[in-house]
Amino acid sequence: MTDDDALTALSAMAHKARLQVVRLLVQSGADGLNAGQIAQALGTSPSAMSFHLSALRDAKLIKSTRHARQIVYSVDFDAMGGLLGYLLHDCCGGNARVASCC
Amino acid sequence: MTDDDALTALSAMAHKARLQVVRLLVQSGADGLNAGQIAQALGTSPSAMSFHLSALRDAKLIKSTRHARQIVYSVDFDAMGGLLGYLLHDCCGGNARVASCC
DNA sequence: CCTCCATTTCAATAATCGTTGAAATAATGA
DNA sequence: TCATTATTTCAACGATTATTGAAATGGAGG
Numbered sequence: 001m002t003d004d005d006a007l008t009a010l011s012a013m014a015h016k017a018r019l020q021v022v023r024l025l026v027q028s029g030a031d032g033l034n035a036g037q038i039a040q041a042l043g044t045s046p047s048a049m050s051f052h053l054s055a056l057r058d059a060k061l062i063k064s065t066r067h068a069r070q071i072v073y074s075v076d077f078d079a080m081g082g083l084l085g086y087l088l089h090d091c092c093g094g095n096a097r098v099a100s101c102c
Numbered sequence: 103m104t105d106d107d108a109l110t111a112l113s114a115m116a117h118k119a120r121l122q123v124v125r126l127l128v129q130s131g132a133d134g135l136n137a138g139q140i141a142q143a144l145g146t147s148p149s150a151m152s153f154h155l156s157a158l159r160d161a162k163l164i165k166s167t168r169h170a171r172q173i174v175y176s177v178d179f180d181a182m183g184g185l186l187g188y189l190l191h192d193c194c195g196g197n198a199r200v201a202s203c204c
Numbered sequence: 205c206c207t208c209c210a211t212t213t214c215a216a217t218a219a220t221c222g223t224t225g226a227a228a229t230a231a232t233g234a
Numbered sequence: 235t236c237a238t239t240a241t242t243t244c245a246a247c248g249a250t251t252a253t254t255g256a257a258a259t260g261g262a263g264g
Contacts, residue, residue: 007118014112015222019105019193026194035241048223050242055221069231069240077199084189085203087182091121092128097179101187102204117252137211150253152212157251171210171261 001086005060009083012059017044018052025062025075032074034067103188107162111185114161119146120154127164127177134176136169 001009012018020042025032033041039049053073056062060079064071084102092098103111114120122144127134135143141151155175158164162181166173186204194200 003118003121007116007121010112010116010121011221013189014109014116016105016109017222019109019112023193023195026197036239039241045224046241047225047243051222054242066231066241069238071241075194077194077197080189080194080197081200081203084186084200087115087186087189088204091125092177092179092182095128095179095182098183098186099204101183102190102201113251138209141211147254148211149213149255153252156212168261171208173211 001082001090006083006086006091009059009061009079012055012061013083015052015055017042017048018056021049021052021056021073022061022075022080025073028074030074032072034070034072036070038073103184103192108185108188108193111161111163111181114157114163115185117154117157119144119150120158123151123154123158123175124163124177124182127175130176132176134174136172136174138172140175 013022021038024038024041035049035053036046038053039046042049044052053062053064057064057073061076061083062073063076064073066072088094088099088102115124123140126140126143137151137155138148140155141148144151146154155164155166159166159175163178163185164175165178166175168174190196190201190204
């Protein structure tokens with residue numbers, strides 16, 4: 001993961017609605033949820049949600065697959081781990097006090 | 103750590119210069135560096151750096167103490183660990199694949 | 205007290221991001 | 235093909251964030 005990748009991922013996470021999306025998708029695991037379900041669950045308009053989902057997908061934190069008419073989103077757990085690993089190792093030098101959170 | 107705290111911290115980290123500041127301060131450990139040294143090391147104007155340092159301090163990721171005329175900044179390692187802990191546990195439900203980064 | 209140095213604050217501007225609602229695309233089934 | 239549903243895209247606007255340079259603050263020493 002490059003610095004730019006990390007910055008894109010951090011920016012993507014740095015928004016209330018998008019953080020909620022991640023939580024929701026983590027809960028729903030590998031099955032994921034489609035765009036409409038996500039928008040409804042979080043009380044956001046489809047259009048606004050599409051914008052946020054694109055941000056998270058551009059950051060590679062979530063992935064999408066079309067299932068008939070709907071587009072199903074799910075968390076990329078490895079990418080999420082990659083971000084945490086970057087923060088801990090590349091950014092905080094693996095500092096023991098930082099690592100003690102895990 | 104509340105959701106708002108996490109969002110503030112993520113926003114603070116989501117900027118190239120501020121990520122560099124964190125790296126620099128992690129390297130300099132408990133001693134820290136003063137504002138001028140940080141600005142010079144990263145090739146930023148004192149005024150711009152002050153803006154970024156304030157963002158990081160408001161997010162409680164770094165702390166500052168005045169030493170005579172200079173203001174010394176250092177990383178709050180516990181806060182940094184708190185952010186990672188939040189991301190892993192509150193946001194990613196402690197998912198094993200996410201946690202495997204640490 | 206005056207000057208110097210380090211840093212912050214401020215106002216103005218530029219750039220980026222987020223929201224809205226309407227229109228476009230894509231897939232399904234009658 | 236046509237109507238329907240799901241989602242995205244687009245343009246416009248408003249809001250937030252970043253940068254710049256000048257002015258203000260706070261502390262040290264002569």
